[in-house]
Amino acid sequence: MNSVRKQRLILVLAVLVGLGIAVGLMFYALRQNINLFYTPQQVVAGEAPLGAQMRVGGLVVDGSVKRNEETLDVAFDITDGKGSFTVHYQGILPDLFREGQGIVANGTLISTSRFEAEEVLAKHDETYMPPEVQDALEKAGHPGAKKGGEYNE
Amino acid sequence: MVWQTIKRWYHMLGSPRYFHTFSSRVLPWLTPIALITLVTGLVWGLVFAPSDYQQGNSYRIIFIHVPASSGALMGYMALGVSGLVAVVWRMKMAEVMLKAIAPFGAALAAISLITGSLWGKPTWGTYWQWDARMTSMLILLFMYVGVIALQNVIREPRQAARAAGLLAIVGVINVVIVKYSVEWVQTLHQGSTLKLFGESTINPAMKYPLLISMLGMWLLYAVNVLVRARTEVEWRERRSKWVQTLIRKGDQ
Structure with missing residues (x-):
């Protein structure tokens, strides 16, 4: 894998993990309302x-x-x-x-x-x-x- | 060995021209198999399977509801993978797939919501409640519509694929929420009946038609994706020699 693709992959995965954690925390905070x-x-x-x-x-x-x-x-x-x-x-x-x-x-x-x-x-x-x-x-x-x-x- | 086979497939199917020949060989027998499987499962489930001890005959909508829902969820996972490949590797076939997978998935998500609400009225006593399962399923439909809309709104196809791909990847989080919402929070919707591990809580006389309907629906989805992808490939490669030859052959 060349470095440009690797960079893009890391960026996409970072966005996914970040959003996942954000949604997870939101879910946790709103647990009672959900x-x-x-x-x-x-x-x-x-x-x-x-x-x-x-x-x-x-x-x-x-x-x-x-x-x-x-x-x-x-x-x-x-x-x-x-x-x-x-x-x-x-x-x-x-x-x-x-x-x-x-x-x-x-x-x-x-x-x-x-x-x-x-x-x-x-x-x-x-x-x-x-x-x-x-x-x-x-x-x-x-x-x-x-x-x-x-x-x- | 397995890895190398997968890699070879990836490169071969990554070529639009190879994909086109491959799909022309697969479709003639995959289409009838998909239709026969789906019709068998539906007729068995809707007509011959026994009624339920609690819900009587109204439970039979399960044979449409569950295949549609599972198809919509799996389709979105495939959409996410295509999005990842399209965004990171800029592979043309992944962009084609991104466009081919979305419409049928959106239709299945809509069918799932409609049948679910029709089923809810006689059993739960309501068409709709904003519980976690139903709300996240509605969001899944919106994600599908968003991916389709984003592809149509950006004229340059490669740029459109990148934008839609990113949306598809992000939406995978919602698929996880749909799947586990019934376990994580209190919902009106019951938990999963079919379990990957452990015993399913459905009588075998109902389970087999359900599994066959699900398989039929997935195969029909695959057929639809192949047909849509073929058209998209032909359009994108319309200036290439092999498509030109194909058209000329069709004219005769």
Whole structure:
């Protein structure tokens, strides 16, 4: 390689590395803003701002979903295994909403144990299988059967 | 030995004329193989693969979404490599490739965003969220458009290639962000299903049609790049003797 090309190569690589580091640092600094939602752990620890518009995400706790018979009001707990709080919502939930499922809710945090949601989105995991396989796994008591909404830590 | 073969290929394919003959030999069989592979994967996936235990039939858009997204990402990596070779070594074929790779990649990035948003509505409950994966994928589309626009806005082709090449190189950082965004930050988009190392979290009855669709899409991309590069080579070398002979032969 002649020296002119070598110089150009070094220059291009230097630009790439420099920009890479700059973007990396920016990503690191804005980490909290880039995260789509706060985790239950952060909410319980008081890291999430009270009264502000924000999103929270977590797994719906088994057996915690309480629906009002007359209205569309629904309340359920969400958790990430390190903390949990109750989400209140009024409206139609997405098809994939179920107990054990990961969800993202958009709304306001009233206190560290109560979140008023205006919008509930279902997060789905990266597992795909036919229903028969899921049934078989469930019957066999395989731990994979409960992967309905594995939480992405 | 391997290094020398690669070096020989590099020099041979670096010659526009050799590339032209090489592509005329490859295209007649690569085109049907690409089409058959893609159609096989799509028909298998969209019609015959089993439905999903959670999403039912709506998951089937994966057979278009994932091949398009992976094609767009790989295409951009190839664009970055072409950019590097064009900027550092000033190789003519790399400049041609820079122009040939971008359009199909941009189309795939657009398809990925559109299918993703159509898939998001029934499953997540929303068409669009500004989460890291979706935003970085949108930036990937803009990078493709930028590379194409930069080539069109500068009249002198060699200068245009250098400018576009630099943009292509810089954009590679974004490809890394797209790939790892789902692991580094909290996103609505789920993590990767297909894993290079370790077990993929998709049933084999769905995995094989998906892999075949992906392969088909990549091959179709390769076909498109070869066709575009041929046209570009013919245009750039239009005053050379061999292209003139080619044209005269075509006239008869």
